[in-house]
Amino acid sequence: MYYPIIRQCVEALKNLETWLDRAEQHAAAKGFDVGVLLTSRLAPDMKDFIYQIQSACDYTKGAAAWLSGQKPPRHEDSEQTIGEVRARIRKTVDFAESVKEAQYAGASERRVSLSWGHGKMIGGEDYLLQVVVQDVYFHVSMAYAILRHNGVDVGKMDFLGPINFVDP
């Protein structure tokens, strides 16, 4: 299940690119700098839009790396412009998609340590389901909520992205 789940996390990151288009269109239509949205928050003691993207990217990158036996490439958290945010997403997608299904063999026997894990470890499956999926969707959803709350024209289908419907 490692490969299909991480592939779906990558799809969630790709969906963000559409939302960035909508954010730019909204800012242009209303005549304000799109940077205002990038530094918006849902609450004063909550992280801003850029952080939500960085974090969603890092959990996806970490999963693709640790569960395939690699050290994650280092991506500095220095994005300030929408172009830089797009580049962060793109390099994350490119890295995660470079990991092939066969490289996840043995992922369930791997153990991962987290910066916030107080020196403990977590097994591969628990890492995937309790950390990666939950964190990726948390941060992607908070990014969506910040845009939606600020009037950007994004909707549920933009959140879901492509769905493989088939004829009955």
Next chain:
Amino acid sequence: MYYPIIRQCVEALKNLETWLDRAEQHAAAKGFDVGVLLTSRLAPDMKDFIYQIQSACDYTKGAAAWLSGQKPPRHEDSEQTIGEVRARIRKTVDFAESVKEAQYAGASERRVSLSWGHGKMIGGEDYLLQVVVQDVYFHVSMAYAILRHNGVDVGKMDFLGPINFVDP
């Protein structure tokens, strides 16, 4: 992967119960009716908190049912009080946890139709990853965002819930 993923969706619903406690405490401390939070929204053309819970519950219930070859039990969308919201979560959790791992055998060969699927079907794996996981986390996250935006004391660890760390 059907059983562990749906089990994690159920955990996400259980985490909501803690957030409801915090919502009640916040309303009591500030001296307002908690019902204000239950009908709050992030944007005027977005659904309210109660709807987000109903929807997260229904996608979890649907997954447990359809992927184990059952028709989902019908739960009316009639909740108005926090007690009724708790009961909706609880009956969803109870139903989903009644489905045992062995009942998901053959889930990947099943095809599911969605009320918003324009008469099309979707295969078991795509349903699980593109619809269930994404929809459950979308609605759970929007519920969280509504509370967080309104000052309720919930944080990231309340979103994640229990994590099975192990000693290194």
